[in-house]
Amino acid sequence: MATKTAAQRREQARIEYDAFLKSCPTNQLLDRISDKWVSLVVAALATGPMRYSDLGRKIAGVSPKMLTQTLRSLERDGLLTRSVTPSVPVRVDYELTTLGDNLARLLTAVKDWAETHFDEVREARERYDTEGADTGADEVRARQK
């Protein structure tokens, strides 16, 4: 048998680790709230029920595909309900469930944290970005992204 390379061993580890992460509730939730649109949808619905196109307008930059996809996944997780009214033009309303409302509150906590500590982060960034500029080194330039 061949000696495994570092990359091979890491790949093996990655597979196991990935499996572990998928079964980890924390990570699953993190995946959820980290979705670009999820937080926006939840925030929009936090003020009350909304129709599909209202959401599309309120969130502005979202494509119908992503909006639907986001709503479906949230519905699947029991975070919101989808109610269809079969009128002449169909009407679909979305509304947060108790659980969804609960998530909205968690997001509020995150938001509060962000607003509280954002100044510190900004200062840290400025320090980091200018550090070394006065010491004569200019290798930092490339790091600006």
Next chain:
Amino acid sequence: MATKTAAQRREQARIEYDAFLKSCPTNQLLDRISDKWVSLVVAALATGPMRYSDLGRKIAGVSPKMLTQTLRSLERDGLLTRSVTPSVPVRVDYELTTLGDNLARLLTAVKDWAETHFDEVREARERYDTEGADTGADEVRARQK
């Protein structure tokens, strides 16, 4: 001038919205904690300082590139410190700052939420995935992903 299509108007809106989101502290933080490796690194360092390769081993599936990238961004945001000890083989230690420790606590809150409500989410998913299966419809099959 040509009449703008819906897609064109949405694209315009998306650009503005993106700009807004980038300036929004909440979203910036959300981007941070949603990063796959950030939460893992922060969690690993929450128990104490660690060396580069220790982190690489503890997190298992990470490539050196991503580890470095993650550590750099966290350092830039003032969430951890990087201290180099120029011994024979170089030694680099990473340690959470007060702010980083604070973030770790926020992540703990998220984790608690996840563990508390995960059962509800799981139940909702099972209900959603089996719904319609007994009503004779089998279009749900394709949704299994």
Next chain:
DNA sequence: CGGGATCCCGATAGATACTG
């Protein structure tokens, strides 16, 4: 109005190889 199906492109994660 509220979507589903399909094609396609750009960003980005990760593998590989090299350096101080």
Next chain:
DNA sequence: CAGTATCTATCGGGATCCCG
């Protein structure tokens, strides 16, 4: 040991067309 540089494969997300 602690990274950096380069290349490639993947995949999320948008555009587009169409249906109920």
